[in-house]
Amino acid sequence: MSSIVSTYSLGAAMLSSMAQAQNQLSVLTVESSSGQYADLGVQLGDQSGYELSLRSQVDQMQALTAANNVTVTNLTTTQAALDSMRTTAQSAVTTLTSLTAGSTSAATTLQSTGTNALQSLIADANTTSNDQYVFGGDNTGVAPIADYFSSTTSAAKSDIDSAFQSAFGFAPTSASASTISASDMQTFLSGAFADLFSGASWTTDWSSASNANVTTQIAPGESATTSTNANQPGFQQLAEGYAMLAEFGGASLSAATQQTVITAATSLINQGISSLTTTEATLGASQTRVTDANTSMSSQLTILQTQIGNLDNVDSQKIATQLSSLQTQLETAYQLTAQLQKMNLAQYLPT
Amino acid sequence: MSLSSALSIINSAFVANAAQSAVISSNISNASTTGYAREVANVATTASGGVEVTSVGREANAALLQQVNASTSQAGYQQALSDGLTTLANTVSDSSSATSSSGATANGNSPSAMLANLQSALETYDASPSSASAAQGVVTAAGDLTQSLNTGAAAVQGVREQADSDMASAVNTVNSLLTQFTSVNNTIVAGTATGADVSSAEDTRDSILTQLSQEIGISTVTNSDGSTSIYTDSGVTLFQNAPSTVSFTPSATLTDGASGNAVTVDGVPITGSSSPMAIQSGALAGLANLRDVVAPQYSAQLDQIANGLINAFAESDQTGGSAPTMPGLFTFAGASAVPSSSAATGLASEIEVNAAVDPSQGGSVNLLRDGGINGSTYVYNSTGDASYTGRIAQLISATTSTQTFSSAAGLGTSDSLSDYATSSVSWLQSQHQTASNQLDYQNSLVSQATTAASNATGVNLDTEMTNMLNIENSYTTTAKLLTTVNTMFSSLLNAV
Numbered sequence A: 001m002s003s004i005v006s007t008y009s010l011g012a013a014m015l016s017s018m019a020q021a022q023n024q025l026s027v028l029t030v031e032s033s034s035g036q037y038a039d040l041g042v043q044l045g046d047q048s049g050y051e052l053s054l055r056s057q058v059d060q061m062q063a064l065t066a067a068n069n070v071t072v073t074n075l076t077t078t079q080a081a082l083d084s085m086r087t088t089a090q091s092a093v094t095t096l097t098s099l100t101a102g103s104t105s106a107a108t109t110l111q112s113t114g115t116n117a118l119q120s121l122i123a124d125a126n127t128t129s130n131d132q133y134v135f136g137g138d139n140t141g142v143a144p145i146a147d148y149f150s151s152t153t154s155a156a157k158s159d160i161d162s163a164f165q166s167a168f169g170f171a172p173t174s175a176s177a178s179t180i181s182a183s184d185m186q187t188f189l190s191g192a193f194a195d196l197f198s199g200a201s202w203t204t205d206w207s208s209a210s211n212a213n214v215t216t217q218i219a220p221g222e223s224a225t226t227s228t229n230a231n232q233p234g235f236q237q238l239a240e241g242y243a244m245l246a247e248f249g250g251a252s253l254s255a256a257t258q259q260t261v262i263t264a265a266t267s268l269i270n271q272g273i274s275s276l277t278t279t280e281a282t283l284g285a286s287q288t289r290v291t292d293a294n295t296s297m298s299s300q301l302t303i304l305q306t307q308i309g310n311l312d313n314v315d316s317q318k319i320a321t322q323l324s325s326l327q328t329q330l331e332t333a334y335q336l337t338a339q340l341q342k343m344n345l346a347q348y349l350p351t
Numbered sequence B: 001m002s003l004s005s006a007l008s009i010i011n012s013a014f015v016a017n018a019a020q021s022a023v024i025s026s027n028i029s030n031a032s033t034t035g036y037a038r039e040v041a042n043v044a045t046t047a048s049g050g051v052e053v054t055s056v057g058r059e060a061n062a063a064l065l066q067q068v069n070a071s072t073s074q075a076g077y078q079q080a081l082s083d084g085l086t087t088l089a090n091t092v093s094d095s096s097s098a099t100s101s102s103g104a105t106a107n108g109n110s111p112s113a114m115l116a117n118l119q120s121a122l123e124t125y126d127a128s129p130s131s132a133s134a135a136q137g138v139v140t141a142a143g144d145l146t147q148s149l150n151t152g153a154a155a156v157q158g159v160r161e162q163a164d165s166d167m168a169s170a171v172n173t174v175n176s177l178l179t180q181f182t183s184v185n186n187t188i189v190a191g192t193a194t195g196a197d198v199s200s201a202e203d204t205r206d207s208i209l210t211q212l213s214q215e216i217g218i219s220t221v222t223n224s225d226g227s228t229s230i231y232t233d234s235g236v237t238l239f240q241n242a243p244s245t246v247s248f249t250p251s252a253t254l255t256d257g258a259s260g261n262a263v264t265v266d267g268v269p270i271t272g273s274s275s276p277m278a279i280q281s282g283a284l285a286g287l288a289n290l291r292d293v294v295a296p297q298y299s300a301q302l303d304q305i306a307n308g309l310i311n312a313f314a315e316s317d318q319t320g321g322s323a324p325t326m327p328g329l330f331t332f333a334g335a336s337a338v339p340s341s342s343a344a345t346g347l348a349s350e351i352e353v354n355a356a357v358d359p360s361q362g363g364s365v366n367l368l369r370d371g372g373i374n375g376s377t378y379v380y381n382s383t384g385d386a387s388y389t390g391r392i393a394q395l396i397s398a399t400t401s402t403q404t405f406s407s408a409a410g411l412g413t414s415d416s417l418s419d420y421a422t423s424s425v426s427w428l429q430s431q432h433q434t435a436s437n438q439l440d441y442q443n444s445l446v447s448q449a450t451t452a453a454s455n456a457t458g459v460n461l462d463t464e465m466t467n468m469l470n471i472e473n474s475y476t477t478t479a480k481l482l483t484t485v486n487t488m489f490s491s492l493l494n495a496v
Helices: A007-034 A040-098 A106-125 A155-168 A175-179 A182-195 A199-206 A233-248 A255-312 A316-342 B003-029 B062-090 B111-127 B132-194 B199-215 B283-312 B366-370 B390-398 B417-457 B461-495
Strands: A215-219 A222-225 B039-045 B051-058 B218-222 B228-232 B237-240 B330-332 B351-353 B402-404 B414-416
Touching: A007 A316, A007 B417, A040 A106, A040 A215, A040 A233, A040 A255, A040 B111, A040 B417, A106 A233, A106 A255, A155 A182, A155 A199, A155 A233, A182 A233, A182 A255, A199 A233, A215 A255, A215 B111, A215 B390, A222 A255, A233 A255, B003 B039, B003 B051, B003 B461, B051 B199, B062 B132, B062 B199, B062 B218, B062 B283, B062 B417, B111 B132, B111 B283, B111 B390, B111 B417, B132 B199, B132 B228, B132 B237, B132 B283, B132 B351, B132 B366, B199 B218, B199 B228, B199 B283, B283 B330, B283 B351, B283 B402, B283 B417, B366 B390, B414 B417
Parallel strands: none
Antiparallel strands: A215 A222, B039 B051, B218 B228, B228 B237, B330 B351, B402 B414
């Protein structure tokens, strides 16, 4: 005799199988609509931490990519300002080269060239990007170059004036300027005057920039110097050359002495141009590094997101198949229940 | 043999028929009762050739019942553990709607995810160190992180207190079931002695045992007088002629580090590490494990993360002097120094963003970039430059550089803060996954054991119906016999 099946377990088996199927149905519905496992914690278990660290890497790289875009903007602005400085300097050199010392308009041309170029240099050096002065080193909150032509006499101007006064005993605007010999002028320009554009005098009179440049993290674990500052030699040389022209170009100098000023200024501006070119190249290299970092992070992001997807996402076709087979199973269970209810000896007994 | 003895045999057949019908009726009416054991009328021939129902047997199967009870206990254990872990896991859950690959909340609310957000905020700040909104972003992310740790710590405490009060109600249930058991057991002992039908009392007793095994793992021994003794699965006597006293004093609050009371049976603790005979299964064991082992361990991990954070963001003396290292961005109430990993208990619930850098509390966000939260000795950016990134870069690397953690939290002692935080999530989800899988497994075992027990001892309506038909046929035949004997008597009497 075969073992019996109790009426209770016959019904209970169907009940529990239906309950299970309905349970699974609700899970599958959630998964098919979200595309992810219904309970990631239970699905991943001890891989949860791995998944989280992948996600945090994604977040980090997205933050860095966005931050790099700000950096690139700053660098581009810096490069444009440097370009503009270089153009001004080159046109000043062109003017100086075509000038003949002692000619009638020479003094006026020299002074206006120097004044305009210096104003343009100060404006370019105080360029801002995102409200930050790009040539301030890491001191981006303060304009790096003080206004030489401010209404109240600037420290730089008064220092130059007093240096001239102590060297020659009169102001540059004095008629006595014609008595200055070329060699005296040469001595002054390379001595007392040049000293005003380097070391402590430069940072006191001219520049508020910090020597430390901004270092920014551009990729996980990778930093780059992403700014320059107005204490670079190029800035000093250009300011020196322009100031020389602006202050002494207009004086009533002898032709030989004027030629000395022109030669000295041309040489300084040319040095400044080559120094700016070096700075541009350095920043260009930084810019390339930032762009490269973004490119490499972009490809890493794709890989990371694929990995996260592999962990989190359900196979939608599999879900669809499971859903339909579950539906079939559930319908079968309903029919079976109905059939089993009819399969009862009492139904077949004559009343 | 005489006609009158034939009549008396017929009479006994009627009596036996009625008794068998009663048994079948009882079986049919209990066809859907869980745990009901099928009754069988034992029929024997009497000395005079008649028939009688000598006894009503019970198709009980002690081995299968034990199996049902054992798997019920295991399921109760896993259910308690799984419920608690689900609550804890909710505090770290990945957002199920994380369809977007970015966004602050896409990674759920775990300390690990919040730490990652803080790292991203610091990187944004690093690129725009003069931006107040970027600095505010860091402070907000730091606030979210402390919030996550506070919430986690509160959830752990909540789970432990819930477990504690659940243990109290489980103990009440056990005591009340033991009282019921006492009276049923006495009925059975008395009935067995006098030979009365005790099958319905036995059904009640089995059902009480199953309810009891839900709360506490048990083993039973049936004695010769029909009584049953109950022991816990660790061997402590719960019932032997009289019930033992199960007692437990619940704790109103269970703060981090505080341990709850043990459940005792006649003074012997049956839960906790100090118990010589700790129970292994049942809801009580699961709740005790949750309250005393699993939740405190997670709590310790959160404390270690909080401690690691305070240390990673601490400020050191920048003047070359010997001023002590002090808490920076992250601090805790009444902090006078940075804590150590071995004394971190309770930090997760106390950690907060330093008011000195929080603008909403009158602080200045620039202290994040410049240092100096603890005064001028701790200023990193001595020149006050607006785009100084030295300190920010330090903070970024602090979360990924190796630190020392207490071994008590069970996640290793040397790791970076961010790895430690993800390990903690892994640990919790792994416990959650295991408990959830075990619960499914044990539930299916219960259902299998119940089905097996039901098939062995339960009622099949068709079988009962067939028996009923047999009895009906027998009744009809007996009635026919009676008519025949009666006719014979009448013929005899008419002949006289």
